[in-house]
Amino acid sequence: MNQPPSKRKKATSTTFSNSTPANNSNNNNFDQDNPANATITVTAIEIPELSEQEQSDRLLLERKVERAFFEAGKALRELRDRRLYRSTHRTFEEYCRDRFAHSRQQSNYLIAAAEVYENLTTIGCQNLVNEDLTTNRTQVLPTTERQVRPLTKLEPQEQEQAWQQAVEEAGGKVPSARIVTDVVQRIMERTQVTNSYHIGEVCQILAKDNPELRGKGCCWGIVTHVGEFSCTLRTWDTELTVGLKHLKSFDYLPQECEQMQQICDRLNRIYSESLEETVKNLLQSLGKLNRPYLTAMEDKLLNLIELEYDVIA
Structure with missing residues (x-):
């Protein structure tokens, strides 16, 4: 017996439905002759609002x-x-x-x-x-x-x-x-200011709230380089670059700056990470002097350390 010709449902436009189908494969009709004309059923998903507690x-x-x-x-x-x-x-x-x-x-x-x-x-x-x-x-x-x-x-x-x-x-x-x-x-x-510092000048470090300068507050240093917004200082144990707002000049006379340069040289020759803690503490205290000279006792102690570590210039 001859089978009757099948009838194909042909859609004239694309339709989106919010109804929830029992089986998507039965509700999506695809026209193989004209794919642009297809009936596509899309299931809408309801997203609940957050409660006040959520x-x-x-x-x-x-x-x-x-x-x-x-x-x-x-x-x-x-x-x-x-x-x-x-x-x-x-x-x-x-x-x-x-x-x-x-x-x-x-x-x-x-x-x-x-x-x-x-x-x-x-x-x-x-x-x-x-x-x-x-x-x-x-x-x-x-x-x-x-x-x-x-x-x-x-x-x-x-x-x-x-x-x-x-x-x-x-x-x-x-x-x-x-x-x-x-x-x-x-x-x-x-807000930048002109850098008026000069090489050889003695400045004090103002750490303020700068974490990179922690432990260096009140230390003095000799200016070795003058940049546009900062200066490089040589301190008792290291060399570091400091912004202008974290510096204050001691306004020492040229002769006093030379004296501080000599003290800085002595401290640098002695310092090393392997030093005993007592010696480091003494050098650190000298690295925070707010005067351009050593007392007689300070000079004696420094001489003793220089002899002990054989670093006489």
Whole structure:
């Protein structure tokens, strides 16, 4: 018996349906002769709105993620300041390396970032005039240490202004580290002062809130290089480059600068990492003198150390 010819359903247009089919293969009709004319059934998936409690939980968890670097920096600062590492480690640097696999610099970055974060939440960011600088009705704050690091170069009031400007440039969102760096650089260029220091001048280091200068506050050094925005100093134990706002000249006379150069040479010839702690402490105290000479006792002690380590010039 001959089979009757099959009838094919031909659609004249593409149709999207929100109905839920029992079997997609039975509801999607494909015209092999004209693929453009096909009936496609799409299942709509309803996404339920968050309840008030879920919205509250989400905001709380988001805040915890955003504040992670801040909490880490605060904890490290307390561990350092209270010397809670002293029962197992000789120095904070050794403790951070063994316990957290941090270099001393990484820990200092986190500590400095926590201080900046605190500044941003206390100086003025909580009372933003521009309502567009809020996300989900919450204050826009840094979420990583890298975003905050450039701000450590500014004074607290400048930090708050720079952050607001970076948020504006990011369209009201959390700005990237690159945007923050660009803003900070522009601010520093506007406020830059002429470098009036000269080679051979004796300057004091003002560490302030710069983590890279921790332990060098009040040290004096001899200027060995004058840059556009910084000077390179030779101190009692090292050579380092310091920004202009972290320097203060002693305004010594030329003869006094020569005397300090001689003292610096003596200290540098003695210093090494292998020195006993007592000797290091003495050299460090001489490296923080606020006068251009040694007392008779200081000179005797330094002579004794030079003889002991056979470093007489």
